[in-house]
Amino acid sequence: MANFEEDWNRLDLSQVRDRGSKKWVAMMLPEHVKMLRDYNEEIKKVARPDLNEFDYEAIQEQIELAMKRNVEIKIKRWKEGEFLYNRGTIQWIDLTKRTIEVEDPFRCFELKIDEIVDVTILE
Structure with missing residues (x-):
């Protein structure tokens, strides 16, 4: 068990080159892709600061x-x-x-x- 933990701690995840969401886009309808893009843009927005x-x-x-x-x-x-x-x-x-x-x-x-x-x- 200790050997597994040592190997896990030495694992460098920065070397993993995953395609991210690109691999799922082929299975999605264009409407879903558009909705996801719109959602991502919406969550990036910042509320207007409340100035006194x-x-x-x-x-x-x-x-x-x-x-x-x-x-x-x-x-x-x-x-x-x-x-x-x-x-x-x-x-x-x-x-x-x-x-x-x-x-x-x-x-x-x-x-x-x-x-x-x-x-x-x-x-």
Whole structure:
């Protein structure tokens, strides 16, 4: 019995090259495969962070400070169940459209204020 335990402890499972779910796809209907893919995408989604008044104030202060200093920032956004990150300098804030215009070395783009969950100044 001890010999079996020693062999089991020395077993290196990283060398096993299994095909994973590929071997089962041939036996499944296309509808089932689509449902499994949709399910996998759904469980990867993250719930929107619940921000309070202090969080919004901190975000606003960081944006104002970055705009005054004209420094690069990292913006963390939540959109459709996932976090997206952008870097650049703030060029303009449009409160009527509720957007921020950000410029990075390659382009200018607009971000919705309502999607922003965190702002970090990069110096």
